[in-house]
Amino acid sequence: MSRTFAILGASFAFLGVALGAFGAHALAAHFAANPELEPTFETAARYQMYHALALFIVAWLAERCDSRLIRWSGWLFTLGIVLFSGSLYILSIFNVRIMGAVAPLGGVCFLLGWACIAWMLWREKSDA
Template sequence: MNRTFWILGCTFALLAVGAGAFGAHALRARLTPDLLAVWETAARYQMYHALALLVVAFAAGRAGGGGWALAGWLFTAGIVVFSGSLYVLALSGVRWLGAITPLGGLCFLAGWVALLLAGMRASPS
């Protein structure tokens, strides 16, 4: 499982850098400042949680246990739902997509709780 989260973390980080550059260069002249800020928020949170996936991969490889996997899958779902909905909102301007964004935020929060609990359950080394 740690290999899966390592690959996901690296892939999401790569895509976050690309999304940030795309927003800064290609979208700056095409989006309103508020939609550009939405795009930047999506890329920023994607990067934070891509890095969290790398932490999950490292911790799962050292400590094992199911809590790490739960955290990893919650972070993955959060990236797809939170950042994905914000990217689509920024490009399309369809505001109702903002209604599903908080579900991704809840996945992020639950992922951090799962990571906390997994770390508390891990045997000290």
Template sequence: MNRLFLTIGALSAGLSVAAGAFGAHALRARVEPRLLEVFETGARYQMYHALALIAVAFVAGRAPSSMSTAAGWLFVAGTLLFSGSLYAMTFTGIRALGAITPLGGVCFIAGWVCLALAARSA
């Protein structure tokens, strides 16, 4: 499982860098400033949690557990829900998509709790 989370984390980090560059260069002239901030928030949180997935891979490699596995999948789900909803809102302008974002935030928080519990046994 640690290799999977390391791979997903590395790919997500790369996509986050690409998203940040896209936002800074291609979106700046195309979307209103508030939506650009929304997009940048999605990219920033994607990077944070890509790094968190790499930490999960490290912990899972030292002491595999259900908590490290749960942390990894919660970070993946959180990235899809949180960052994904912010990206979608930026591209579509549909503000109702923002209702999905807090679900991703809850996944992130739960992932950090699971990672803390997994680290205790590593």
């Protein structure tokens, strides 16, 4: 399972860098015409990268302790990236305003993922 989360982390980090470059270059004219959308795109890329790195933390923790909470956190971070960053990318590129309503669901997934890690570490007796 730790390998799965490391692969997901690397894949989302790769996509975060690629989408960040895409936003900075290919979407420059789009954001010049719609400047209010650029910060939304940047937020999507930033949170995607934070949680791609969090997936590496999950992979590392999963190697050291067998906990359902760690696995849950990895899947919650993955779902959070898809829902939060994905909806913000769609909103900022295609100006689909309804996608703004999806982002908080992804944010809740991020929060629950971090809560799972905190709870596991608090309960764990080992040197996790």
